[in-house]
Amino acid sequence: MDKLVIEGGHTLEGEIYVSGAKNSAVAILPATLLTEETCIIKNLPSIKDVYYINNILLQLGAEVEESGCKFIINSLGVDTYEVDFELSKKLRASYYFVGALLGRFKKARVPFPGGCDIGIRPIDQHIKGFEALGARIKIEHGIIWAEADELIGTSIFLDVVSVGATINIMLAACLAKGTTVIENAAKEPYIVDTANFLNAMGANIKGAGTDEIKIKGVERLGGCEHCIIPDQMEAGTFMIAAAASRGNVLVKNVIPTHLDSISAKMREMGIKVIENGDSLQVVSNGRPRSANIKTMPYPGFPTDLQQPMSVLLSIAEGTAIVTESIYDGRFKHVDELRRMGAKINVEGRVAIIEGIKKLSGAPVCATDLRAGAAMVIAGLTAEGETVINNLTHIDRGYEKLEEKLLQIGAKLKRIP
Ligand code: EPU
Numbered sequence: 001m002d003k004l005v006i007e008g009g010h011t012l013e014g015e016i017y018v019s020g021a022k023n024s025a026v027a028i029l030p031a032t033l034l035t036e037e038t039c040i041i042k043n044l045p046s047i048k049d050v051y052y053i054n055n056i057l058l059q060l061g062a063e064v065e066e067s068g069c070k071f072i073i074n075s076l077g078v079d080t081y082e083v084d085f086e087l088s089k090k091l092r093a094s095y096y097f098v099g100a101l102l103g104r105f106k107k108a109r110v111p112f113p114g115g116c117d118i119g120i121r122p123i124d125q126h127i128k129g130f131e132a133l134g135a136r137i138k139i140e141h142g143i144i145w146a147e148a149d150e151l152i153g154t155s156i157f158l159d160v161v162s163v164g165a166t167i168n169i170m171l172a173a174c175l176a177k178g179t180t181v182i183e184n185a186a187k188e189p190y191i192v193d194t195a196n197f198l199n200a201m202g203a204n205i206k207g208a209g210t211d212e213i214k215i216k217g218v219e220r221l222g223g224c225e226h227c228i229i230p231d232q233m234e235a236g237t238f239m240i241a242a243a244a245s246r247g248n249v250l251v252k253n254v255i256p257t258h259l260d261s262i263s264a265k266m267r268e269m270g271i272k273v274i275e276n277g278d279s280l281q282v283v284s285n286g287r288p289r290s291a292n293i294k295t296m297p298y299p300g301f302p303t304d305l306q307q308p309m310s311v312l313l314s315i316a317e318g319t320a321i322v323t324e325s326i327y328d329g330r331f332k333h334v335d336e337l338r339r340m341g342a343k344i345n346v347e348g349r350v351a352i353i354e355g356i357k358k359l360s361g362a363p364v365c366a367t368d369l370r371a372g373a374a375m376v377i378a379g380l381t382a383e384g385e386t387v388i389n390n391l392t393h394i395d396r397g398y399e400k401l402e403e404k405l406l407q408i409g410a411k412l413k414r415i416p
Helices: 022-034 048-060 092-105 124-132 163-173 189-200 232-244 256-268 303-314 333-339 369-381 392-397 401-407
Strands: 003-007 013-017 038-042 063-067 070-074 107-111 136-140 143-147 155-157 179-183 204-206 212-216 225-227 248-252 272-276 279-283 319-323 343-347 350-354 363-365 385-389 411-415
Touching: 003 369, 013 401, 022 038, 022 048, 022 070, 022 092, 022 163, 022 189, 022 232, 048 063, 048 092, 048 392, 092 107, 092 124, 092 143, 092 163, 124 136, 124 155, 124 163, 163 179, 163 189, 163 212, 189 204, 189 225, 232 248, 232 256, 232 279, 232 303, 232 369, 256 272, 256 279, 256 303, 303 319, 303 333, 303 343, 303 350, 303 369, 333 343, 333 363, 333 369, 363 369, 369 385, 369 392, 369 401, 369 411, 401 411
Parallel strands: 013 248, 038 225, 155 179, 363 385
Antiparallel strands: 003 385, 003 411, 038 070, 063 070, 107 143, 136 143, 179 212, 204 212, 248 279, 272 279, 319 350, 343 350
16 A cells, blocks of 8 residues: 655645545536436546546446546446445445436445445435435345335425435436425535536526525436536645645635635634635744634535644644534544644544644554545644555545645655
């Protein structure tokens, strides 16, 4: 397994470009199954999760022509609704094949998804949605079986705000009879992006980005062209890395409003965040002030940036209370940060971080995707050398991370 060796203590300066959003890409690619016509998807990030989803599309019989960050996909030849076990367990987002295949064939057989080990991740709200639309769901031997004579629109109130359930129900409901209303829907930018894609295919979805989404079923969907939005988590990771290194970095290709909760928190900590069109400049000269964070569904502070932000709080002045309200197991990075000298106590879903002046380099492990990003930031700011083991998780979600960081002055290299 690859390792990343980082020589810490270098200030990050210059411009860094953000790729397309992972969590949009992994929903939009399965959505192309809803038409027999050709879809052109642009600005796809070159990451392992996209590669895994692409493999599932190919296994199902879709034709995919790749040209850099553009995929041209035609699903006319798809003649099975059964996803391969090995492919499905590689990532979380394979659950979107249930909604997409159910929409297209009224049948789906999808092995349980994999993904980061960040706590309990049930899919009961997805199932509740499919059942409400008229599907029969059975879970046997680790496989989700879904079948419907027909899908009929209805009202679904989600018990928890779920990105995955909101998108999955949208996928299944586009071609259903009548109108589906999702209440207490998630509002993340990926949901708006996926709804925009489906509408470009001819769907009739209104309200994406609010907590009530109305989907009027249509007879058929057609091909279209769509450009994936920038990845707010990759952008946020770069913003935090810039601040942790006390640098001056222009993070390019962002939608600044998607990052409002991060920018506001960083400003509260005394870091300058300057908005300029589709760029955000982060300038930090001294040690930041500490601040409390509580993770919330969008537009609140995202759970995906809690781990990277914990690194910045570890070297801030003062004590921070970090409350993780989305996942019960998203503090695995804390043990790794402690190896680097961080003073953090965890009590259930709360971490208390007492800021120290500097972290010190150490051998650490990337226990999940964002924990990996956190370790990279920790290594960049620490004194001495940090070796990060197990880069598989980082490669699932960050495109060319080393190359991008090298361009802004980081000193790091991957050792195969
Ligand atoms: N939940 C349920 N039942 C469900 C679905 C979710 O109880 O049926 C709970 C979860 O356990 C969690 C909360 O609801 O406590 C939110 O989960 P959500 O369904 O929103 O998460 P997800 O759709 O599985 C996506 C992202 C995650 C991101 C979360 C929260 C994808 C592929 N994944 O997961 O991204 O953390 O939303 O914003 O879109 C990452 O990129 O590192 C990552 C983990």
